[in-house]
Amino acid sequence: MANQSFTVGEVFRFSWGRIKSNFWLVVVVFTSTYLLSRGIYSVSESFGTTHVKTHFGTITHVRWFPISLLIYTILLSPISLATTKIALSICDGAKVRYSEVLSSLRLVPKFMLCDVIIALLLGSGVALMRVNQVLGILLGLVADFVCLRCLFWNYFIVDKELLPIAALRVSYLATKIDFWRLLGLAFISLIFMGLFWLITLIHNPLAKVVYIVCSSFMAAFVAIGTAFIYRRLLNNHA
Numbered sequence: 001m002a003n004q005s006f007t008v009g010e011v012f013r014f015s016w017g018r019i020k021s022n023f024w025l026v027v028v029v030f031t032s033t034y035l036l037s038r039g040i041y042s043v044s045e046s047f048g049t050t051h052v053k054t055h056f057g058t059i060t061h062v063r064w065f066p067i068s069l070l071i072y073t074i075l076l077s078p079i080s081l082a083t084t085k086i087a088l089s090i091c092d093g094a095k096v097r098y099s100e101v102l103s104s105l106r107l108v109p110k111f112m113l114c115d116v117i118i119a120l121l122l123g124s125g126v127a128l129m130r131v132n133q134v135l136g137i138l139l140g141l142v143a144d145f146v147c148l149r150c151l152f153w154n155y156f157i158v159d160k161e162l163l164p165i166a167a168l169r170v171s172y173l174a175t176k177i178d179f180w181r182l183l184g185l186a187f188i189s190l191i192f193m194g195l196f197w198l199i200t201l202i203h204n205p206l207a208k209v210v211y212i213v214c215s216s217f218m219a220a221f222v223a224i225g226t227a228f229i230y231r232r233l234l235n236n237h238a
Helices: 008-021 023-045 065-092 098-129 133-149 153-160 164-174 179-199 205-236
Strands: 049-054 057-062
Touching: 008 023, 008 065, 008 179, 008 205, 023 065, 023 205, 065 098, 065 153, 065 205, 098 133, 098 153, 098 164, 133 164, 133 179, 153 164, 153 205, 179 205
Parallel strands: none
Antiparallel strands: 049 057
16 A cells, blocks of 8 residues: 655644745735635625625525636636645745746636636535535535545646646546545644634724734645645655
C-alpha cells in the first residue's frame, strides 16, 4: 500500500510558515480576493433570491439557487485562477511574477468550464431537495464526496494545463489514498469558518473588519495548504 502523502501537522506548519514569510503579499492578495468575491456574490444573489417584507422583518427566499451559484462561479473564475497561480508560487518559494499570473488567464475557459461542472454538481443536490428531501440530501453527499476527491482540479489546470475532464479525473484518482485526511482538513476549516462567523454576531464595525481579516487569512491558509498537498500528491504519484 502506498504511503499517505501528508500529515495534518505538516500542512498547518507549512501554510503558517509561508504566510509569515509572505505576510504583506498574502494580506493584499487574499483580502482583495475576499472583498471581490463578496461583491460578486451580491451580484449573483440578486438573480436567485427575492426579499419579502413581513411583520417579522425581511425574509430572503432562494428561488433559483443553482442559477445564482452558476453566475457566481462564472464571474469568480478569473479571480480564482489568479489566486491559484499565486498560491502555487508562494508554495514553491518562488517570486510572484504578475506577468505570469496575467499570462495564465488564457486558461480561463478551461478553468471556467471545470468550475461550472463543480457548481452544477453541488447545486443539483439543493435543487433536488425541492422535489424530495431525502434524495436531495443523498445526492448532496455524493456531490460533496466527488468534489473533495476532485479538490485539486484547479491546480492541475494552472500547473499542467490539463483539459477540464482530465483535471477532474487525475485529481479524483490522486486523492484515493488521502481522502480521509482531506476530509479531516475540510472539517477543521469549516470549524474555523464557523468560529469566525460568530464574530459577525457582534454589531460593531470593528467586528466586521476582524471578520474580513480572519476570513482572508483562512482563505490564504487553505489555498497555500492545498498547493502544498498538491505538490506532495505529484511527488507521491510520479
